[in-house]
Amino acid sequence: MELPASFADRTRSLLGDEEYNKLADALNDEQPVSIRLNEAKLPDASFSLFHGCAGRVPWSSTGCYLDRRLTFTFDPLFHAGCYYVQEASSMFVEQALKQYVGETPAVMLDLCAAPGGKSTHARSVLPAGSLLVANEVIRNRSQILAENLTKWGHPGVVVTNNDSVDFADLEDFFDVILTDVPCSGEGMFRKDPVAVSEWSPENVDICWQRQRRIVSDIWSSLKPGGLLIYSTCTYNTKEDEENIRWIRDEFGAEILPVNVSDDWNITGNLLAGDDFPAYRFLPHRAKGEGFFLAALRKPEADSLQTRYKSAPAQGKKKVVSGVSKEQLAVARGWLLSPDDYELSVNGTNITAFPKDYLPELSSLQQSLRVIQAGVALAEVKGKDLIPSHALAMSQVLRDDIFPREEVSYEQAIAYLRKEAIVLSAEAPRGYVLLTYTNIPLGFVKNIGNRANNLYPQEWRIRSGYLPEEILILSAAGINL
Template sequence: MNLPQVFIDRLQIQFATKSADLVASFNESSPTSIRIHQKKLNEYSGEKIPWSNSGYYLPERPLFTIDPLFHAGCYYVQEASSMFLEQVFTQLLSKEEKITVLDLCAAPGGKSTHISTLINDKSVLVSNEVIASRANILKENIIKQGSGNVIVTNSDAKYFSELSEVFDCIVIDAPCSGEGLFRKDNEAVKEWSADQAHFCSIRQQRILEDVIPCLKKKGLLIYSTCTFNPEENEMQLKWLKEKYGFSGVQLKIENSLNIDEWNEDDLYGYRFLPNKIKGEGFFLAVLRKEEPASSLGNSTNKKFVSWMPELCIEKEISPIRNWINQNESENIYKWKENYFLMSNEQLKMMNELSDRVKIIYAGVDLASKKNDEFIPSPALALFERINISSFNNLNLSIEQALSFLRKDSLQISSLEKGWMLAVFENHPLGWVKSLGNRMNNYFPMEWRIKNY
């Protein structure tokens, strides 16, 4: 790999004698890793990722597109180093506590789908992406994860600045120069320049300043990048401490993990160097907000359409109540023509967000209603607490499952009529409607497999 000489020179200054091994690692192949959804796939064998309870390395990269379990949300293809986020939640945040989390730069969804499993059902994760097309991909991955404790938003960071101390924890996987992903992305190498990296650092500070007001006092800020650049990493921590009084939080890291810990002036950062660990280049730090924000951000004067569903009366929703295993803190709400399962805490958070940010999804979309008939939604099929026994199941072979995922016509007949849950190896994929002599395929057109 032809790396820019300016980049190599900086690594030599930054890592001294260790830089040669780091540069050499860019010519090695990238490992493939997945994170399993333990509520959907409770048995899996393979090489464990040492800093993640649910992460595994694969011996080679398969074609995930043709694995129905991938589409069922049984696992997520995620870079191993980034799964270190799990250590922050397990060491510093109790899963028993009810907390609010903002994942600000969330697409395509690796960290958000991970966080949703690290917090409880009464906690709320706001998963945000500023770019609309990427926000739709984020929404799809959140739905396939099926946790139900997430609100998906599509807004610039500046719109969160009007919120006052709403979140216990904010995760910012900041847009960066991407140096840690060079061996996975040759285009990133071609686009890299020192000026571009500096521009990234300026953008990162703007993003950080925008969200500081909405983090609670004593709340945690988890900051990460996929770059080695000190201007985008360590210098940002110093800036947050000097300008806003943030304090550093140290994690307990075993030496055997070979994670490089940076420590200066009671600030701590964790570097993942591909010559020392099995993963890509990554940086993560945790800071604590010690003082309340002196003022909220400037009002944007932009108002978004409110996304405020209405609580349903029991008589209206009794036919769908047994479709799910519902928690006591949850209720079914109606928004336009759809019925959503949401917790009391999600509704409270939506009240905070309403008008200020653009909400595109919340809770679990259970069904819509047409001509007095409830039509089960794709999200319901993938929800981790769907009551599978409430439906007639259509068990599919691998060939039939792939045909279903391509949204082909299914050449299957059944004595049953009506809605059936399409299932592969006991894992729901979506819905078909049996008319006796044929099956109508209700897999979402935008999710279908296109090139296989």
């Protein structure tokens, strides 16, 4: 890889000749592959979680390195949300969340969230009863974010599609804000050759200024005493330490230490003359790509005069829909803990959302463009109540509601391609939940001679062939 001359000069000045040469050599090595497992979906007894992996990601409770890249597109468990393919260094966010959020339920914003690696990770790490708002400013990327969070399966999630400035009206709203800000992408050089060609000193300057605007936009929505996690995938101090210093000086933020182990080989603050806690991953030291993180606390006394309050009740509006009370009752009966959720109807679609956060959802809907909230349960077509794919993926579905049919690998791939499926003669008529290695894949409607495939059209596997060699995750580890 031929690195830009200006990048080489800047980074050599930052690291010194010896360290820079090691970094440059590492950028020509093979990129490590890592995944993070979804403990909510993997049965404790049937999955040996790290069998077949090349070692644990030391700063992540559920991350592991792979000896070689899996055939993710053709792995049913990937589509079922059993794991997420995530760069190892970025899993360090877990350490800041675990250290500073504690056990009290929190309201968290992941501001620049697509495609969803840190959002799915945060949702797994946050205390039970928390709410995650995952936002992405680019419309088509927000749909990818929603898909990945749907597959992850947690009900306490709202997905939004907004610019950072749109959050300014939500004063003192969030306990935690993660700003994985758009950056010049130096840490992605090994992963993405386009990042090398697009890098320039001018782009670095554009990025650090944009990053400050983003933090300024969302600062008022962080509660006094709240946690701001700032991260980038770049090396230079302009986008990293200098921005952290600016946040401290501009807003009076306290820069917090994060507990790390010496054998993780994380590099600290590289800003000369200002020693505060900061954490940088360099690929020649830590097994992963380039990453930077700092954690900051908003001053307790930094409260706005106008505090966040729930919107006053306006009285219930009569909503005309094609959903009957009986159909709502049936959909409610599908839930594992129905009393914990409020059901809402939008046209012919029924959704469940955690009752504890209805005031927050109302405020989000008034200020932001909400893509999805909670779990979609069903669509009503006439007298038919069609269970949604989100319900199949979720943690809220009762196990005893729908009959289940275990399918083979070949059937699973056919289903994920949205092809017609033929079930066994013993399979009951009506809606059936397909499983692969006892993990839900989604619904079909069995009509006897075939089963109508209810997998989302836009999520289907588009490739019509199978590679000669297929590597997938299985109960025994990695299988060919």
